[in-house]
Amino acid sequence: MEFELAEEHRMLADLAQRFVREHLYPLEAAVLERDAEGQGSYLTAEEKERLDKVSQEMGLWSLDAPEEVGGMALPYVALVAVNEAMGSSAIQYHLPPDSPNLRMLVATAKGQQVEAYLQPYARGETVSAIGISEPGAGADPRGMKTKAVYDEAADEWVINGRKIWITRAAEADFTILMAVTDPETRAMSAFLVDRDAPGFNVLRRIPMLGGEYTYEVTLEDCRVPGWKLLGEEGGGFAPMQVRLGTRRMEMAAWSIGAAQRALDMMTDYAPQRTVFGETLAQKQAVQWWVADGATKIHAARLMAYDCAWKLDEGRDVRTEISMLKVFATEMAQEIIDQAMQVHGAMGVTKELPLQMLAGKIRNMRIYDGPSEVHRMVVARNLMNTRGQTR
Secondary structure: OOOOOOHHHHHHHHHHHHHHHHHHHHHHHHHHHHHHOOOOOOOOHHHHHHHHHHHHHOOOOOOOOOHHHOOOOOOHHHHHHHHHHHHOOOOOOOOOOOHHHHHHHHHHOOOHHHHHHHHHHHOOOOOEEEEOOEOOEOOOHHHOOOEEEEEOOOOEEEEEEEEEEEOOOOOOOEEEEEEEEEOOOOEEEEEEEEOOOOOEEEEEEEEOHHHOEEEEEEEEEEEEEHHHEEOOOOOOHHHHHHHHHHHHHHHHHHHHHHHHHHHHHHHHHOOOOEEOOEEHHHOHHHHHHHHHHHHHHHHHHHHHHHHHHHHHOOOOOHHHHHHHHHHHHHHHHHHHHHHHHHHHHHHHOOOOOHHHHHHHHHHHOOOOOOHHHHHHHHHHHHHOOOOOOO
């Protein structure tokens, strides 16, 4: 692979960095203040509207959407630096549309679904969520209990079950919902469930670390028209993995961006702070944190580009993605924690973005597969032990 980005991709990375620097960083103080007051770390409607307008005008929308639906069809490699820039801010903002669900729709949407769901989503006109995890069945899809039964007379699917840890469930125009459609084989299918679908009920909003929220929903005889089966019946697992792989790539890049922000804050502050007659920059412990942090960020960045390049080449990268998600998220957690130590008491206040970055990264060590499960995946793939009993 080439270790230099193509000129147009480098320019895109510079553009994303400018957007973050000029439009996200200035909002952090207000967001941090709202979070400190218990209001969460989310943008106001006015702030969100302005960011949408600016980012669209800058040409940062629909980056990886197919050209036939109005996107730029950029490869995974081009998005690593963009997502690294976005991850460096404590602001909860995603460039429309959210890539993971987009790529799942691209892989599965057909017929009427393309015009009704894929095209407006690719243009950034709608918001989506995905419902996979359930109480008691998070990282192991074999424990999924939500079921969908086909009513042939009505040409509808009737879904019953419960989902949890869904981001944007209350705000999304539609949710891509996973349900078991063959109880014997445990085969699962994906469905497009509109926010106002009868029987789709948002139970509660769950406050998470980093000022984030997720939701729990129930499906009580939720009827979904037959044409809203996404992909093939019983074939939901493979496109779901496309979606999860995309998010894991994003999380790795976000982690690199957050770690780089923390390292930059550390290297800016350490030479200024004097303790016991010398600056923190002269302390060996701090020097080693900086040196080791820079080394680990460099390693994670190379891993991310290697994985992205292989994805663009159509290779199987399940092992690499699991390695990358574990390494990048845990690396970022360590560097942010060290940056907090360097800043002393100020480092653990809600006046600096470090605490919010730490919360976001801590969430990501659980989201889309905890580190322990990804380590298990890597070990299984290397030792070919899948399916063996202990």
